[in-house]
Amino acid sequence: MFNLPPTVLALIGVNVVVHLVMLSLAADAFSWVLIHLAFIPVRYSIEGLGGWPAWVGPLTYQFLHGGWLHLGLNMVMLAAFGSALERAAGRRRMLVIFFISGVVGAFTHFALFPGSNIPVVGASGSISGLFGAVLWLMARPNRWGQQSLRFWPAAVIWVGISVVIGFTGMPGAAAGQIAWAAHIGGFVAGVVIMMVILAAARSWPPR
Numbered sequence: 001m002f003n004l005p006p007t008v009l010a011l012i013g014v015n016v017v018v019h020l021v022m023l024s025l026a027a028d029a030f031s032w033v034l035i036h037l038a039f040i041p042v043r044y045s046i047e048g049l050g051g052w053p054a055w056v057g058p059l060t061y062q063f064l065h066g067g068w069l070h071l072g073l074n075m076v077m078l079a080a081f082g083s084a085l086e087r088a089a090g091r092r093r094m095l096v097i098f099f100i101s102g103v104v105g106a107f108t109h110f111a112l113f114p115g116s117n118i119p120v121v122g123a124s125g126s127i128s129g130l131f132g133a134v135l136w137l138m139a140r141p142n143r144w145g146q147q148s149l150r151f152w153p154a155a156v157i158w159v160g161i162s163v164v165i166g167f168t169g170m171p172g173a174a175a176g177q178i179a180w181a182a183h184i185g186g187f188v189a190g191v192v193i194m195m196v197i198l199a200a201a202r203s204w205p206p207r
Contacts, residue, residue: 007091008082011098012075015123018063019071038064038119039106045114062102064121074123081130088137089197094130097193101129101186108185125182129190131158136194155191159184 004012022030036053039061043049065071086094105125109116132155139151166180 004079005083005086005091007086007094008079011082012078015063015065015071015075015078019065019068022064034064034119034121037061038121039109040119041110041113041116044110058103058106059099061106061119061121062099062123062126065123066121070122074127077127078123078130081127081134084134085130085137089133089194093197097129097133097190098123098126100193101132101189102126104189105129105179105182105184105186108188109179109182112181120179120182122179124179125186128158128162128183128186129193132187132190133194136191137198140198155187158187162187 022033025033037057037060039057040053043054043057065074082094082098085097089097102123102125105128106120108125109120135151135154162180162183166178166183
Protein backbone atom coordinates (compact mmCIF):
# COMPACT_ATOMS: atom_id res chain seq x y z
CA MET A 1 0.00 0.00 0.00
CA PHE A 2 3.02 2.31 0.42
CA ASN A 3 4.39 1.55 -3.04
CA LEU A 4 1.36 1.97 -5.31
CA PRO A 5 2.01 3.24 -8.83
CA PRO A 6 1.00 6.89 -9.30
CA THR A 7 -2.06 6.48 -11.51
CA VAL A 8 -3.65 3.87 -9.23
CA LEU A 9 -2.89 6.07 -6.23
CA ALA A 10 -4.52 9.02 -8.00
CA LEU A 11 -7.64 6.99 -8.81
CA ILE A 12 -7.94 5.87 -5.20
CA GLY A 13 -7.46 9.45 -4.03
CA VAL A 14 -10.18 10.76 -6.35
CA ASN A 15 -12.62 8.08 -5.20
CA VAL A 16 -11.98 8.82 -1.53
CA VAL A 17 -12.30 12.59 -2.01
CA VAL A 18 -15.54 12.19 -3.98
CA HIS A 19 -16.96 9.98 -1.23
CA LEU A 20 -16.01 12.49 1.46
CA VAL A 21 -17.62 15.30 -0.54
CA MET A 22 -20.78 13.24 -0.96
CA LEU A 23 -20.95 12.65 2.78
CA SER A 24 -20.66 16.39 3.41
CA LEU A 25 -23.56 17.32 1.13
CA ALA A 26 -27.01 18.22 2.35
CA ALA A 27 -29.76 15.73 1.55
CA ASP A 28 -31.07 17.67 -1.46
CA ALA A 29 -27.61 18.09 -2.98
CA PHE A 30 -26.78 14.44 -2.33
CA SER A 31 -29.96 13.37 -4.13
CA TRP A 32 -29.20 15.70 -7.04
CA VAL A 33 -25.74 14.21 -7.53
CA LEU A 34 -27.08 10.67 -7.30
CA ILE A 35 -29.87 11.31 -9.79
CA HIS A 36 -27.69 13.12 -12.31
CA LEU A 37 -24.31 11.40 -12.02
CA ALA A 38 -25.19 7.78 -11.24
CA PHE A 39 -26.02 5.31 -14.01
CA ILE A 40 -29.81 4.83 -14.21
CA PRO A 41 -30.90 2.28 -16.86
CA VAL A 42 -34.39 3.67 -17.42
CA ARG A 43 -32.81 6.88 -18.66
CA TYR A 44 -31.84 5.01 -21.85
CA SER A 45 -35.08 3.13 -22.41
CA ILE A 46 -37.70 5.88 -22.06
CA GLU A 47 -37.58 8.79 -24.47
CA GLY A 48 -37.16 12.14 -22.78
CA LEU A 49 -35.33 10.88 -19.69
CA GLY A 50 -31.87 11.19 -21.20
CA GLY A 51 -30.31 14.61 -21.40
CA TRP A 52 -26.74 15.34 -20.37
CA PRO A 53 -26.80 12.85 -17.43
CA ALA A 54 -27.18 10.05 -19.98
CA TRP A 55 -23.85 11.07 -21.51
CA VAL A 56 -21.84 11.51 -18.33
CA GLY A 57 -23.47 8.82 -16.18
CA PRO A 58 -21.55 5.83 -17.64
CA LEU A 59 -18.32 7.50 -16.51
CA THR A 60 -19.26 9.43 -13.38
CA TYR A 61 -21.04 6.50 -11.72
CA GLN A 62 -17.66 4.80 -11.43
CA PHE A 63 -16.60 7.33 -8.78
CA LEU A 64 -19.72 7.14 -6.59
CA HIS A 65 -20.04 4.50 -3.87
CA GLY A 66 -22.76 3.25 -1.59
CA GLY A 67 -20.83 3.43 1.68
CA TRP A 68 -17.43 2.98 3.26
CA LEU A 69 -17.49 -0.82 2.94
CA HIS A 70 -18.34 -0.60 -0.76
CA LEU A 71 -15.61 1.98 -1.29
CA GLY A 72 -13.04 0.10 0.78
CA LEU A 73 -13.52 -3.22 -0.97
CA ASN A 74 -13.30 -1.59 -4.39
CA MET A 75 -10.19 0.39 -3.50
CA VAL A 76 -8.40 -2.70 -2.17
CA MET A 77 -9.13 -4.51 -5.43
CA LEU A 78 -8.14 -1.44 -7.45
CA ALA A 79 -4.81 -1.34 -5.59
CA ALA A 80 -4.21 -5.03 -6.32
CA PHE A 81 -5.32 -5.39 -9.94
CA GLY A 82 -4.66 -1.82 -11.04
CA SER A 83 -1.11 -1.83 -9.70
CA ALA A 84 -0.28 -5.08 -11.49
CA LEU A 85 -1.70 -3.79 -14.76
CA GLU A 86 -0.16 -0.32 -14.57
CA ARG A 87 3.28 -1.81 -13.97
CA ALA A 88 2.89 -4.38 -16.77
CA ALA A 89 1.00 -2.42 -19.42
CA GLY A 90 1.49 1.24 -18.54
CA ARG A 91 -0.81 3.88 -17.11
CA ARG A 92 -2.54 4.79 -20.37
CA ARG A 93 -3.56 1.25 -21.16
CA MET A 94 -4.63 0.70 -17.57
CA LEU A 95 -6.85 3.80 -17.67
CA VAL A 96 -8.34 2.78 -21.02
CA ILE A 97 -9.24 -0.63 -19.63
CA PHE A 98 -10.58 0.89 -16.39
CA PHE A 99 -12.95 3.37 -18.02
CA ILE A 100 -14.09 1.28 -20.99
CA SER A 101 -14.77 -1.70 -18.73
CA GLY A 102 -16.85 0.53 -16.48
CA VAL A 103 -18.89 1.79 -19.43
CA VAL A 104 -19.38 -1.72 -20.85
CA GLY A 105 -20.33 -2.96 -17.40
CA ALA A 106 -22.97 -0.25 -17.07
CA PHE A 107 -24.58 -1.07 -20.40
CA THR A 108 -24.44 -4.80 -19.69
CA HIS A 109 -26.54 -4.04 -16.62
CA PHE A 110 -28.83 -1.92 -18.81
CA ALA A 111 -29.22 -4.76 -21.33
CA LEU A 112 -30.63 -7.02 -18.61
CA PHE A 113 -32.53 -4.40 -16.60
CA PRO A 114 -33.56 -1.67 -19.07
CA GLY A 115 -36.56 -0.56 -17.01
CA SER A 116 -34.75 -0.19 -13.70
CA ASN A 117 -34.84 3.24 -12.08
CA ILE A 118 -32.38 2.29 -9.33
CA PRO A 119 -29.12 4.28 -9.56
CA VAL A 120 -26.04 2.14 -10.15
CA VAL A 121 -22.85 3.35 -8.43
CA GLY A 122 -19.35 2.02 -7.91
CA ALA A 123 -16.17 1.07 -9.70
CA SER A 124 -16.81 -2.67 -9.54
CA GLY A 125 -17.32 -3.05 -13.29
CA SER A 126 -14.14 -1.09 -13.98
CA ILE A 127 -12.15 -3.14 -11.48
CA SER A 128 -13.56 -6.37 -12.89
CA GLY A 129 -12.12 -5.24 -16.21
CA LEU A 130 -8.71 -4.72 -14.62
CA PHE A 131 -8.89 -8.20 -13.14
CA GLY A 132 -9.88 -9.72 -16.48
CA ALA A 133 -7.02 -7.95 -18.22
CA VAL A 134 -4.49 -9.07 -15.61
CA LEU A 135 -5.80 -12.62 -15.76
CA TRP A 136 -5.52 -12.77 -19.55
CA LEU A 137 -2.09 -11.19 -19.44
CA MET A 138 -0.94 -13.91 -17.04
CA ALA A 139 -2.44 -16.59 -19.28
CA ARG A 140 -0.61 -15.52 -22.44
CA PRO A 141 1.98 -17.97 -23.83
CA ASN A 142 5.45 -17.63 -22.34
CA ARG A 143 8.71 -17.57 -24.29
CA TRP A 144 8.53 -21.35 -24.70
CA GLY A 145 5.02 -21.22 -26.15
CA GLN A 146 3.36 -22.68 -23.04
CA GLN A 147 0.00 -21.10 -22.20
CA SER A 148 -1.42 -21.06 -18.71
CA LEU A 149 -4.72 -22.90 -18.27
CA ARG A 150 -5.53 -21.11 -15.00
CA PHE A 151 -7.54 -18.43 -16.81
CA TRP A 152 -10.75 -20.38 -17.29
CA PRO A 153 -11.15 -21.70 -13.73
CA ALA A 154 -10.47 -18.22 -12.34
CA ALA A 155 -12.89 -16.65 -14.84
CA VAL A 156 -15.66 -19.12 -13.96
CA ILE A 157 -15.13 -18.50 -10.24
CA TRP A 158 -15.25 -14.71 -10.73
CA VAL A 159 -18.45 -14.89 -12.76
CA GLY A 160 -19.98 -17.29 -10.26
CA ILE A 161 -19.16 -15.05 -7.31
CA SER A 162 -20.60 -12.04 -9.15
CA VAL A 163 -23.89 -13.84 -9.82
CA VAL A 164 -24.15 -15.16 -6.26
CA ILE A 165 -23.60 -11.79 -4.59
CA GLY A 166 -26.03 -10.29 -7.09
CA PHE A 167 -28.81 -12.43 -5.65
CA THR A 168 -27.69 -12.74 -2.03
CA GLY A 169 -25.99 -9.39 -1.47
CA MET A 170 -22.51 -8.59 -0.25
CA PRO A 171 -21.73 -10.12 3.16
CA GLY A 172 -21.61 -7.40 5.80
CA ALA A 173 -23.02 -4.75 3.49
CA ALA A 174 -26.25 -2.88 3.96
CA ALA A 175 -29.31 -4.16 2.15
CA GLY A 176 -29.35 -3.25 -1.51
CA GLN A 177 -29.08 -4.68 -4.97
CA ILE A 178 -25.71 -5.61 -6.44
CA ALA A 179 -25.23 -4.86 -10.16
CA TRP A 180 -23.74 -8.28 -10.86
CA ALA A 181 -24.18 -7.92 -14.63
CA ALA A 182 -21.88 -4.89 -14.57
CA HIS A 183 -19.19 -7.05 -12.94
CA ILE A 184 -19.45 -9.65 -15.69
CA GLY A 185 -19.64 -7.11 -18.51
CA GLY A 186 -16.61 -5.26 -17.17
CA PHE A 187 -14.65 -8.50 -16.81
CA VAL A 188 -15.34 -9.55 -20.39
CA ALA A 189 -14.45 -6.07 -21.64
CA GLY A 190 -11.11 -6.17 -19.82
CA VAL A 191 -10.25 -9.55 -21.32
CA VAL A 192 -11.17 -8.46 -24.84
CA ILE A 193 -9.24 -5.18 -24.60
CA MET A 194 -6.17 -7.02 -23.34
CA MET A 195 -6.50 -9.50 -26.23
CA VAL A 196 -6.48 -6.57 -28.65
CA ILE A 197 -3.54 -4.91 -26.92
CA LEU A 198 -1.46 -8.08 -27.02
CA ALA A 199 -2.38 -8.75 -30.63
CA ALA A 200 -1.45 -5.22 -31.68
CA ALA A 201 1.74 -4.90 -29.62
CA ARG A 202 4.95 -5.46 -31.58
CA SER A 203 7.03 -5.75 -28.44
CA TRP A 204 6.44 -6.55 -24.76
CA PRO A 205 6.44 -5.03 -22.25
CA PRO A 206 4.65 -2.12 -23.96
CA ARG A 207 5.66 1.49 -23.60
